[in-house]
Amino acid sequence: MRYQVRVIDVNNALQNYIWIIEDTETQEIAVVDPTEANLVVNYCDSNGLTLKQIWLTHWHKDHIGGVPELIAEKNIEVYGPREELSKIPFISCPLNHNDEFYFNDLKLDVIAVPGHTLGHIAIFADEIDSLFCGDTLFAMGCGRLFEGTAEQMYQSLNRLSALPPRTQVYCTHEYTLSNAQFALQVEPENKALQERFEQVQKLRDQNQITLPSTIEIELETNPFLRVNSAEEFKRIREMKDNF
Ligand SMILES: [Zn+2]
Secondary structure (H helix, E strand, C coil), X not given: CCEEEEEEECCCCCCEEEEEEEECCCCEEEEECCCCHHHHHHHHHHHCCEEEEEECCCCCHHHHCCHHHHHCCCCCEEEEEHHHCCCCCCCCEEECXXXXXXXXXXXXXXXXXXXXXXXXXXXXXXHHCEEEEECCEECCEECCCCCCCHHHHHHHHHHHHCCCCCCEEEECECCHHHHHHHHHXXXXXXXXXXXXXXXXXXXXXXXXXXXXXEHHHHHHHCHHHCCCCHHHHHHHHHXXXXX
């Protein structure tokens, strides 16, 4: 496949991942939510790649921290939510819900997912079955409600769970193990969840990444996608905040 998704493990306290989309024909990359510039620069240097685009999901520092340095000397397109322009002034290509844009000939669809922040967006690449969802959907979890309401987040998660089940879910943080512990408390009898918990525990014991997930796996094991109302969502989100 022409476009390949790679990862940089930031290895910080927040356990961020920086996702890289590589065009293997042109050796150009797009990078999602670059926490730190030097990690991306080193990655490009050691793999002979050129940074062409930056995609931002929301304004939090651990998602945009590397951008000013990355764009300082080069002409790099910065895509991000129009609604957060005041907080991310270096966005050069502001995006709204349902917008499309291209990385070379790879088409990207923009999905507004307010909740964690009000302008939060997710980016969906249909051709490579990939979703870059920032801090909205996590493996067996979801982002905290810093700005939006439970109702908004519930609707946002519904937008994501309606994507094709085979969609690979690339979230920003390695929160999988603690999310699994909470999920098991909500649904102790869920067989798929029990099995996933064991897999995840093995991976983390070896310090290995647990991502990407898929929409299908999340529908089976993520309690935040398995609720039937905004009220139910709110109740579980509050339980998780105090977990
Ligand atoms: Zn965030």
